Amino acid sequence: MKVSLKYYTIKYLIMILLLIIAVWAGLFYAYILDEVHDNVDDGLRNRKIQIIKAVYLNPELLNNNDFGFNEFKINPIKAGEYQNKSRLYNKMYYMEYDDKDQPYRVLEADFIDQFKKQQRLVIRTSTVEEDELIYDLTTALMVLYLLLVISIVVVNGYLLNKAMRPFYRILDKLKKYQFGIPFSQEKQTYKISEFEELNIEINEMIERNELVFYQQKQFIENASHELQTPLAIVINKIDLMILNDDLDKKNLTFLTDVKNDLRRMVGLNKSLLMLSKIENSQFNKTSDVDFNGMIAQLVQSYEDFIAFKKIEVNIIEKGRFTADFNQDLADILLSNLLKNAVKYNHEEGILQIIVENNRITFQNSGIAVPLDKSRIFNRFYKQAADHTSTGLGLSIIKTIIKQYPGWEIRYAFEGTMHYFILTKNNVH
Known part of the structure; x- marks a missing residue:
């Protein structure tokens, strides 16, 4: 799943912070624990010196053979048990207050008293408070750990969000930009040099794209215009020649074929120009278009063509098909669908136009074999061997539909009927 740069950065920042702070907290905990043990051990060693001094001043302390409230005892030992070095270790002792064993830190030290006898001094100190200290320390570290991570993430998120605002403005400008449509030329400056440089380059x-687009558009329009004039002149001259009574049948047929080819070239030129304009988004103005009413008008406009082929046309309205659409493109779209359904229908055929809320279906009779679904909307694809067609009508339909996300045109064949189904999204 793709995420934004901000959340991508924060995700890895959290992971790195968790690792670094966890290692730091562990080392800090070990260091504090070692310091606590050192302090306890230093206190026990200091008490050892004080007790041994006190024994020399007060021999009665040698009779303190059990732990009392002073938390030490002295017991005589044999010569073979004597050790010069003090020993420190942990041991569990019963504590009356809690009525259970509790941990103690114990120091053992052997010494020779004033009577030249070997004695063993055992001093203990409860580490319950030490455990509580460690528990409190651990809790404080965890709270600090969480607060630190949350604070860093929040601050970093805020700073990243603030720092990335220029980038999002630039990105929004790019999303809204379309060829041939003026965009905001307001000069914007950014404190971050990289964003300033990015904005300038974009x-x-x-500007370069607009210049190329304008030059391309001008070339297409000029080329189309320049072609239309000589083509019209040549067609007119051929018409004058056809009216000449001196022509025989062979020459008359030849000139008629040339005229038809020239007319096809005129249609091809107009269709290519139309495709270019659509693809270059020169039909951007939209309004609420009533497709039901437009279909009725177009059927009436093509009444002579329909009557010539003796086609039965039925408009079946099951709903209202309206959409925010360019009026001119809607007219081209429906005209091409209607002409296609009439032109490639057989004489005394049937054409049904079914209008629903989100779908329009052109259902017409015709050749008894299906068309190639994978190529039917390609440029210059022709049905059967029709030499009068430019092969661009359905391609223009597909190009128009591409300008509106969520719209779709598809072809189907069932029985002996051809179906061209136009569907739209539900967003108005």
Whole structure:
């Protein structure tokens, strides 16, 4: 799953912080624990010195053979048990207050008293408070750990969000940009040099694209215009030649074929120009279009063509098909669908136009074999061997539909009927 740069950065920042702070907290905990043990051990060693001094001053302390409230005892030992070095260790002792065993830190030290006898001094100190200290320390570390991580993430998220605002403005400008549509030329400056440089480069790129787009559009329009004039002149001259009574049948047929080819070239030129304009988004103005009413008008406009082929046309309205659409493109779209359904229908055929809320179906009779679904909307694809067609009508339909996300045109064949189904999304 793709995420934004901000959350991508925060995700890895959290992971790294968790690892670094966890290692730091562990080392800090070990260091504090060692310091606590050192302090306890230093206190026990200091008490050892004080007790041994006190024994020399007060021999009665040698009779303190059990732990009392002073938490030490002295017992005589044999010569073979004597050790010069003090020993420190942990041991569990019963504590009356809690009525259970509790941990103690114990120091054992052997010494020779004033009577030249070997004695063993055992001093203990409860580490219950030490455990509580460690527990409190651990709790404080965990709270600090969480607060630190949360604070860093929140601060970093805020700073990243603030720092990335120029980037999102630039990105929003790019999303809204379309060829041939003026965009905001307001000069914007950014404190971050990289975003400032990015904005400058994007503005320059847009200007270059607009220049190329304008030059291309002008070339297509000029080329189309320049072609239309000589083509019209040649067709008119051929018409004058056809009216000449001196022509025999062979020459008359030849000139008629040339005229038809020229007319096809005129249609091809107009269709290519139309495709270019649609793809270059030159039909951007939209309004609420009533497709039901437009279909009724177009059927009436093509009444002579329909009557010539003796086609039965039925408009079946099961709903209202309205959409925010360019009026001119809607007219081209429906005209091409209607002409296609009439032109490639057989004489005395049937054409049914079924209008629903989100779908329009052109159902017409015709050749008894299905068309190639994978190629039917390609440019210059022709049905059967029709030499009068430019092969661009259905391609223009597909190009128009591509301008509106969520819209779809598809072909189907069932029985002897051909279906062209136009569907739209539910967003108005």
